[in-house]
Amino acid sequence: MAITLDIARDNPNAHTVSAEAVLPGEDKPTLIGLSREELGEALGTIGVPQKQWRMRASQLWHWLYVRGVSDFAQMTNIAKDLRQKLDEAFTIARPEIVSEQISVDGTRKWLFRFPARGAGRPVEVETVYIPEEGRGTLCVSSQVGCTLTCTFCHTGTQKMVRNLTAEEILSQILIARDRLGDFPHADTPQGAIVPSEGRLVTNIVMMGMGEPLYNFDNVKKALLIASDGDGLSLSKRRITLSTSGVVPEIFRTGEEIGCMLAISLHAVRDELRDVLVPINKKWNIKELLDACRQYPGLSNAKRITFEYVMLKGVNDSNQDALELVRLLKGIPAKINLIPFNPWPGTDYECSDWERIEEFADIVNRAGYASPIRTPRGRDIFAACGQLKSASERMRKKDREALAAS
Template identity: 75%
Template structure:
C-alpha cells in the first residue's frame, strides 16, 4: 500500500517523519547560497565584508558545511567566527524549498512534491523528484523545468505546459531535500523502515530524467551538475550522473565538453515518421542528425556508453522488425539500450507491450551485443515511474476537468472549460 504524507498538515504527536526539522524558504526570502558556483560564493562573501585574503578559505568552509554536512543553519558552522555567522545569516539563507507531499511506494520508491517561488511565473510552482532504491545503488531522478515544451505523446509530463526553467539553486535543492529525507548526511538518521541500499551512499546516482528537457535549460543545469560532481562537496562521480535529452542536437556536444556526464537519449522509435509522432522534436532534429551527434559525443567509449531509452508501446514500436532496425541504427555507437515498459497515466493513448513481446525484443538486442536490461516498473502506484511525473496541482486540475466534462456529457450539455484553479499554496 502506498503511503502519502501531506507535509503541509500538522503531524501526529510523537510521529517522526524527518531526520531533522527542515528550514523552509519564505516569500521574499534572502538570496540563497545554495546553487552558487564557487566564484559566485566568493562574490557573496566579499559583498558582506570578508577580506580578500580570507575569501578562498571562507568559500571552502561554506562549501563543506553546505554540501558535505548538509547544514541549513549558519550558527552551526563552528569554524566560522560568531560575528561572520551573524553577517551571513543577515544577508543570505540556506533554506530548503517547501516540501508539500511525500509519497512512498510499496516497492520503496519515494516521490517528493516541492514548491518553489514564482520567479516570474505569476504564482508558486511545483515539481516532482523521485528516489529509486535498488540493490547496491540509490538513484535520484531530478527535474530541470516546471512542465515541458516537447509534448512527447507517451509522456504525462508533456501534457503540462512549460511554466519556467528551474534555477541551479532549485535543481541542487532537490538533491539536498532527498538527502535530508533519507538521512544521507552525516549526523542524520535514515527513517525507520526505509528501503535503501544496504551499504554505501544512499544517493549514489543522479539522473536528469524528471520534468523538462535539460538541454533547454543548459546553463542552470550545467552549473548544478558541476556543483553535484565537485569532489569537495556532494562528490558524485560524473560517471554516476546521467543527462537525458529528447534530442536537442546542437547542445549535445556542448553537454559532453562542458559538463562531461553520461548521456541518455530518449529514442523510442527507429523511423522518422513514427518518432515525429512520439517525440515531436524529431521533426526539427531527425534521427540521422541525432545519431551523428551521438557518435561525436566527447569522451564516448566502451567505458562511457550512451544509453538509448526505448519505451515499449504495444503494437506501435515493439516488433522484432523494430528491434532489428534499432540494432542497425546504433551500429558503431558504444551504447546500451534501456527498455522501459510503458507506464500508463490517466488519458494516455497507449498500452504497454505484452511481457512476452518485450522479452523477444530484449533477447534480439542483447544477442546483438547491447546490454538491454528490462527496467521493472518502479513507483507506478504513486505515479513516480518513467513518463508519469507532473506537478500535483496540474494533475488535480486535469482530473477536475475530466470529471466536469463527464458530468456535462451525462447531463447532455456541451463541455466547457472550468474556471482557472486557485494559485498553488492559496
Template identity: 85%
Template sequence: MDQDMATTLDIARGNPNAATLPGTQGLRPAPVAESVAEPEKPTLIGLTREDMAAALSGIGVPQKQLRMRVAQLWHWLYVRGVSDFAAMTNIAKDLRGLLAEHFLIARPQIISEQVSVDGTRKWLFQFPPRGAGRPVEVETVYIPEEGRGTLCVSSQVGCTLTCTFCHTGTQKLVRNLTSEEILSQILMARDRLGDFPDAETPQGAAVPSEGRLVSNIVMMGMGEPLYNFENVKTALLIASDGDGLSLSKRRITLSTSGVVPEIARTGDEIGCMLAISLHAVRDDLRDILVPINKKWNIKALLDACRAYPGLSNAKRITFEYVMLKGVNDSDADARELVRLLRGIPAKINLIPFNPWPGSEYECSDWERIEEFADIVNRAGYASPIRTPRGRDIFAACGQLKSASERMRKKDRDAAAQVAAG
C-alpha cells in the first residue's frame, strides 16, 4: 500500500516506529496475546447478568453477594473499560485473584491498525480458533464524522451469502463470532480512541468534536448478523444497557440481506434500528446480486419490513442500494424503488460501488447517481449519497475481508500461475 495514502500500524509485530506514525500519538498499547491457542478459561465479557452471576456462584462467591459483585464487574468492564482484574480497586484483593484465576477479560490481539487519509480507521483483530482449527481474523471499521463516530462491527468470520458485488462474500464462512467477540470490537475501538474515562485520544485523530467518540454502532461488517442471531442479540443488549456501554438503541443499526424469519425477532427482542441490503428492484437481478433473494424474495422481504415492530416515521427502516454502472442505476430502477417502498417509513442510502480486486462491476457515473437520487428525493425519501470512506485501506462498504485471507488468495493465485506455465 502507498504510505502516502494511508498509515498501517503493525501492532502485533511491535513496529518500533508506531509511536511516531501519523495519528498514533497517545494510543494506549494494545494487549498482545503471547499465544493464540485455545483459552483455557472462560471470559466474563459478553455474559448476561444472569450468566455472570452463575459463573461467580460456580467459583464460590456467596449467593448474597452475587448481585453486588455482578454490578461491580459490569461497571468496571463496560463503564470504566478495564481489561485487568487488578484495576478493579473496589473489589477485595483476594476476590480479584480468584477472578483472575478462573476468568478472562483481556482484549483480543490486534494484527494491524490502518488509518485512511480521510481519518477512517480499520482494525484487523485475531480471535482464538474456537472450533475453526486455527486462529480467526475479522475487520472492524471506525468512521469519524463531525457529529458522530460510527463503528462498523462484524458478526461472522467470512460469510455464506456470496453477494456478487461484495468482497466479504468471496471469503467462505469460517464460524460465527461469540457475543464476547462482537462486544470486544466495541471495547477495543473505545480503547484505541481514548473513549473510556481517564483515557487519552490519539493526537491528531479524526473524531467527533464533542460527545462520545463511538456514538453509533452498525452491524454491517463481515457476515450476516441474522445468521448469528443469539450472539448478536446478547452483544447488542449489553451494548445498549443503561448501566454499561449505554448506547441508545436508536444509535444501533442492524443490517441484513434479508433473513426474513428473524426480522420480527430483531424488532421484538433487540429493538434496534433496521437496515436492509436491497440493491435491486427486480427478483431476477436481486437473485444474482443478493442470492439469498432466491429463498426470500423482494415481496416477502418488504412484507416483513412493513410488519417490523415499532416501525414509524421516528423509527424508519434504511434501505441500502449500491450503485452499479449499467446494472441497477436507471431512471426506471429509481421509479420502481419508490413504488416498492410506498407505505414503508423509510430512508434510502445510495452507496457508490467500492471496487475491489477481481470484481466484475463498476461504480455508476456520479451524474447518474445524482439523477437517480433526484427521483427518489422528489418522491419524499431522504436519500443521501453515502460518500465513500476509507477506500484506500479497503475499509468501505463491501470491501471487508481479513488480510490473511487476502494473502492466502494471493498465494493460491501465484501457485496457479506457476502450475499453468
C-alpha cells in the first residue's frame, strides 16, 4: 500500500517557504544556485569588503552544499552580525513540499511548489527518488510542463509553463537529501528503503519533467554546482542528462557539462519517431545519431544510453530490434529497454514480457548491454513517463492585471 504524506510547511529537516505567501517583487533573492563569483558579488551588496569575497563565498559554499543548512543562524563560523545581514538581504530557505508519496517498493515522489516567476501563479514539479542495492537515484525535473508532446509520455500532455531556475533544479537535490538524512548529522527516516552504506543520493538523472536541453543554461549551472568537488561532489559519471534529441545542444552538453548522456530514442524509423517523439520532425534519427557519434569523451568507458520504451505492437518487433542494432553500429552504447508505464487516458499498452525479453536477446547477441528497466513507483505514478503536475500558466492579461495590482 502506497503512503502519501501531507508535509507542506512541516519539513523537520529544513525551513520551507510557501510560494503562495510571496507576492510578486517581494521575495528576497536566493543564494542557492549562484556561482562562487556571484556569491562574492552578492556579499559586496551588503558591505563585505572585496578582499573577503573569496573567503566568505567559500564559507557559504561549504554550509550550503556540504553541510546542507537552510538557515543562516546555523553558519557558526560566520560572525553573528554578518549572519544577520545575510538573513535580512537573502534567503537560503527550501521551497515548499506539497506532498511526499512513498511506494510499496520504497520509491519516493515529492511535489514541490516554486514561485510564479512569470507564470502568474505558483508552479509545481515532481521529483522521484529510486533506491536500489548500492545506489540511490534522484530523477530531477528541468521544466514545469514540456513542449515536446511525446505521445507515450504523461508529462507531454501538460503544456509548457516555464523553465526552472538553477536554484530550483538544485533545490530538488537539496530537499531530497534533507528528507533522506543524507547530509552530515542528519537522520534517515525510520524504515526508509535506502542504500545500506555510503551516500543515499548517489546518482542524478535529468529525466524528470521537461526537456533539459531547452533549458540549457540553468541545467548547466545547476549540474556544475552539483558536481563541484568542494560541495555536493557528485561525480559527473553519476550524472546523466536525458534528451529527446535537441541536436544543436548535444555537443555543448559534453563539452560544457561533461556528464553522461542518454537519448530518448523509442523508434528506429523516422515515420514512427515523428509520432512518438515529434521533435524528430526537426532533427531526424540520422542527425541525432551523427551528433551522438561526436559527443565529447565518448568511449567504451563513457557510453551513451539509448532509452527505448516498449510499446505493444508499435515498436517491439524483431525487425525493430535488428534495425536498432544496425543504427547504433559504431556508437559505444547501452540500450535501456523500458516497459511502458500506463497513465490515465493513454492509448498505448506495454509490450508482453516475453516480447521484451526476445527483443533484449537480439540486442544482447549483437554485443550491446540491454537491461530491462524494472518498473518502480507505478502505484504512485512515479515511474518513467508518468510525471505531471497540475500547474498552468495564467493568461497574459491576467498576469498583467496581477502585476499591476
